[in-house]
Amino acid sequence: MNKIVSDLPLGAMAPLAEILLADTAIKVELPPSQYMIAIERYEAVRTYIEREGSPLQGFVALFYPQGSMAIGATIRAKRRDDGYDIDIIAELLLAIGTPPAVVLDLMFKALRGEPGSRYYDMVKRQTRCVTIYYADGMHLDVTPSILVDQQDLRRSNIFHAKPGVPHDDKTLEMNSHAFARHFRDLTPVDFLFASAYAKRAWLADAALAKAEAEGVPPHSSELGGKSTSVVALQLLKRNRNILYQPRTSLRMPPSAMMSCLTAEVAVPGRSIGAALGVISAHILTSLEQARASGNLVDVCNPKCRAERFTDRWPENLSAQDLYIRDLRQFQVQLAMLMDPARSLKEKGDLLAAMFGEQPARDVIRDYNLRIGQSVQSGQRLIGAGGGVLVGAPAVAEAPVVKPHTFYGTRWPSR
C-alpha cells in the first residue's frame, strides 16, 4: 500500500478545492515579475519627483506603498482585467495648512514635468492623487500627504480637491502606514504555506521564467511570504470585483474595510478554504449586525479612528443589503466547491461564477495538464483508496505502477 509520509500545504494530499483556490489566487494577483516592475517604477517615480528642478525637490520626506500593495494583497484592477493599480503615499514636507488643491497641483506638476519628459503624457490629476498610466495597464496612484504629528508617526493628512469645485476641497486624516503594520502583525506568515504558495506563484509566472532564462536574477527576498488570510482576502476582493463589474453605477464595498475585518479573524495555520469561510462569515456578520439595528456598517482604521474605511460605502441600506446577498451566495458556493463529492466540472463552473471565467478556465486547464502529464509519465502515486497524487515525495513502500497507454475505439462518425 502506498504510504504518503507528509501532508504539506498545497501538497499531494491537499483537497482539490484548496489547490484550485490557490491557483485561482495566483492567476488574479500581482505576479512576481509584475511586482518587481512595480518596485522599479515606484523607485523611478520617487527619484523623478525629487529631481533637480522639480517643484517638490527637497520636499519628499517619505515614499511608501499603501493599500493592497502594502499588505501583499494586490489583485487585477477593479473594473478591468488588464492591469494592476499600485497605491503610493508621498509624504511631503509642506506646512500642515497648505490648501488641498495646492498640494495636489504641486504633485501633478512634479510628476508631469516639461513637455517631452518621461511622464508628461502619462499622468492625470485626480481628486485625491495623481495617476501614472503605463502602457501595459499598470496604474500608479501617488497620493500626497503631510504628516500631522511627529509624535504619532505616519498619521497624516491627505487631500481632496476636484478641479473646478473648490468648495468641496477638504483634508482627510489617515494612517495607512500604521494600518498596514497592524494588518501584517495580525496575519502572520505560515512558513510552510508561504513557501508552497510562493513556489507555485513563481512557477506560474511566464514572464519570470523568461527573465530567468535570460539570466536576470529575481529578487527572491522581496517576494512570497503570504498567509492564507491574505490569499483569502485577495479571492474575496476578486469575487466582489466580478460581481460589481456589471453594476457600473454602484460603488463597491471598499477593500480597506474588507482588509480590516480580515485582520480581526486571521489565524495562522488555516487552509485557504477555511480562511475564506471564516473571513466571509465575519464580514457578513458585521453587515448583518449593522442592518439588524437599521444602521450602515461603520469600520474605522484601528490605528487612526478618524479614518473611516466605510465613509463612501455603503451609501444606503440597499447597497449594504446587496453585498449581504452576495456574501450569502459566496458561502453557499464555497461549501459546494469544498464538497469532495462534486466533479471537477462542477468545481470549474463554481470557480467561474465566483472568480471569473478566464482565471477559472486557465486554472482547470493547467490542473488537467499537470494530471495528464503525471499520468502519462508515470510520475504520480496512487492513494490508498485511489486518487492520483501529483508531487508526492517518493516513498520506498509505494509500488511502481506499470506503464500503460490508454487505448480503445473512436466513435465511428468522428
Place this chain on the structure above:
Amino acid sequence: MKGLLAQAQAMRERWPGFEVTSGLGPRSLIWIGDLKGLERTFRVWIEYGLPIPGRHLALFRQMPVVRILSPRLVPNWEARDEAPLPHVYFDLKDLTLSPLCLFDPERGEWSHACLIAETTVPWTVDWLACYEGWEATGEWYGGGRHLAPESRRYG
C-alpha cells in the same frame, strides 16, 4: 498466468474496500468497489475470467473489464477530444457502461500474468482522473492511441 486465487488475494491486500463475488461464467470473478480519480468517489465494476478454450471471444476472458457504475459516465457529443466518451470500448446497449480501455494490447502492456491489483486498478484511477478533466473541458490530457474505427465494439 496468475490464478484467480492469486488475483483475489492481491486485490484483498491492496484494495480491501473491494468486494469480490463469483463471475457470471465459470472460472471468473467480479469485484465491486469505490475508487477516486481525483477526489470524487466512483463505484467500479471489474470482471475477469481465465481463458477457457472455445470461450476466448468474451472480452473479460481476454482482459479485465472495467465499468463505471456510479456516478454514471456522461457522454459529451460536443467534446473537442474523444467524443462521446474517452478511451472506451463502446457498449452500444448502454454507452455509460462502456468498458474502459486502459492499456494497449499491441504493446503487451497487460497479460494474464499481471496482477489486476497492480495494473488494472491503478490504471482505472489514472483513467478516472483524466475523465474528470475531460468531463470539465472536453479535452483529454491522458494521452493514448486508438485502434481503427469499428474494429472492436462490445455488447
